Amino acid sequence: MRLYLIAGEPSGDRLGAALMAGLKTLSPGVEFHGIGGPLMQAEGLVSLFPMEELSIMGLIEVLPKYRHLKRRIAEAASAALAAQPAALITIDSPDFCLRVAARVKSARPDLRTIHYVAPSVWAWRPGRAAKMARHIDHVLALLPFEPPHMQAAGMSCDFVGHPVVAEPLASPEERALLAGDGPLLLALPGSRKGEVSRLCPVFGQTVARLKARHPALRVALPTVRGVEALVRERTRDWAVAPQIITDPALKRAAFAMADVALAASGTVSLELAANACPMVIAYDMNRLTLWLMRRAAMVDTVTLVNLVSETRVVPEFIGEACRPDLIAPALEALLADPSGQNRAMALTMERLGKGGEAPGLRAARSVLSVL
Numbered sequence: 001m002r003l004y005l006i007a008g009e010p011s012g013d014r015l016g017a018a019l020m021a022g023l024k025t026l027s028p029g030v031e032f033h034g035i036g037g038p039l040m041q042a043e044g045l046v047s048l049f050p051m052e053e054l055s056i057m058g059l060i061e062v063l064p065k066y067r068h069l070k071r072r073i074a075e076a077a078s079a080a081l082a083a084q085p086a087a088l089i090t091i092d093s094p095d096f097c098l099r100v101a102a103r104v105k106s107a108r109p110d111l112r113t114i115h116y117v118a119p120s121v122w123a124w125r126p127g128r129a130a131k132m133a134r135h136i137d138h139v140l141a142l143l144p145f146e147p148p149h150m151q152a153a154g155m156s157c158d159f160v161g162h163p164v165v166a167e168p169l170a171s172p173e174e175r176a177l178l179a180g181d182g183p184l185l186l187a188l189p190g191s192r193k194g195e196v197s198r199l200c201p202v203f204g205q206t207v208a209r210l211k212a213r214h215p216a217l218r219v220a221l222p223t224v225r226g227v228e229a230l231v232r233e234r235t236r237d238w239a240v241a242p243q244i245i246t247d248p249a250l251k252r253a254a255f256a257m258a259d260v261a262l263a264a265s266g267t268v269s270l271e272l273a274a275n276a277c278p279m280v281i282a283y284d285m286n287r288l289t290l291w292l293m294r295r296a297a298m299v300d301t302v303t304l305v306n307l308v309s310e311t312r313v314v315p316e317f318i319g320e321a322c323r324p325d326l327i328a329p330a331l332e333a334l335l336a337d338p339s340g341q342n343r344a345m346a347l348t349m350e351r352l353g354k355g356g357e358a359p360g361l362r363a364a365r366s367v368l369s370v371l
Contacts, residue, residue, distance in 0.1 A: 004085040005034040008054030008093025010191050010224050011267050013037030016091050018360025026364050033083045048079050052226040054096050077103035087112040105135040114138045118146040124297045129153035138370045140363050160362040161353030164270040170256035178253040182216025186258035188268050191224050195264050198284050200234035205324035208239035220254040260334045265302045273305050273345035278338035280315050280330045284322040308351050309344035
């Protein structure tokens with residue numbers, strides 16, 4: 001069986017790799033083609049071009065890259081058709097992936113198309129589900145409340161659990177790697193260049209405020225290869241030089257040992273919840289992009305821990321509120337008393353499938369069921 005997979009950013013790469021591992025377990029001999037990052041490549045994928053080219057977020061941010069992305073869409077669709085797969089599996093990155101799926105489905109209406117990660121139609125732009133149903137047959141959902149939205153639009157959909165519940169936590173030996181005196185702040189300014197460029201100055205000023213209150217403050221900053229050089233450049237003038245981490249064992253240690261986290265909005269909030277690390281979310285983007293998103297928003301929070309747990313215990317500082325003078329006091333409050341988030345984080349993990357079959361294996365079963 002031959003499958004064509006496309007992922008466009010690190011979170012999709014993780015999903016794709018777990019799915020591939022599950023498929024190899026259930027269907028030995030399965031063959032993979034497509035686009036992916038280092039984790040998918042480790043499972044046997046030879047990427048058509050570097051996945052990092054697709055890690056762009058926001059309407060205004062995409063415009064300068066539009067022609068290049070359009071060319072890559074055409075290349076990906078042609079390669080998918082040439083591979084003659086049993087199915088096209090697109091993973092997150094809907095602006096790119098669904099355009100590829102539309103081209104492929106137009107040329108091969110009989111080809112099964114599967115999209116991994118349901119669009120957040122419960123949060124904004126509900127019409128996306130109906131539009132997606134023109135080109136997608138089946139959806140693999142990460143959140144338990146998503147299948148009804150997809151099914152109502154005409155697609156089949158399975159909740160397969162969120163991969164965060166199956167990711168390994170730090171061992172005692174790994175935790176010891178970051179043991180030390182003074183509070184440990186986990187800084188997570190995102191995995192895209194635009195996010196890092198916007199958030200590093202704000203995070204750095206916040207670190208300076210915390211250091212004034214906690215002279216022994218330590219900072220750990222896990223990052224990914226696509227933005228590592230930029231992160232090093234943008235953190236050179238921080239009041240506390242962060243320990244920049246790319247090693248997986250050190251990353252697990254950082255998540256486990258941190259006293260508090262300052263994170264960009266995104267799925268990283270679930271990684272923090274899995275490690276019972278209290279968090280503050282801060283995010284900024286182009287003002288026009290932010291204005292458009294707010295006009296379309298259907299929920300009052302962007303943090304998945306808040307949404308899944310049906311609470312609002314994780315503080316958020318978005319757009320004009322993404323300011324050090326507002327963020328630092330929220331981090332101070334969590335350092336003083338982190339207990340308020342503990343129940344919400346535990347409930348989030350329970351609802352996402354903790355303790356059940358690994359999501360990658362569940363996703364693989366779902367894929368095989370529609371083939």
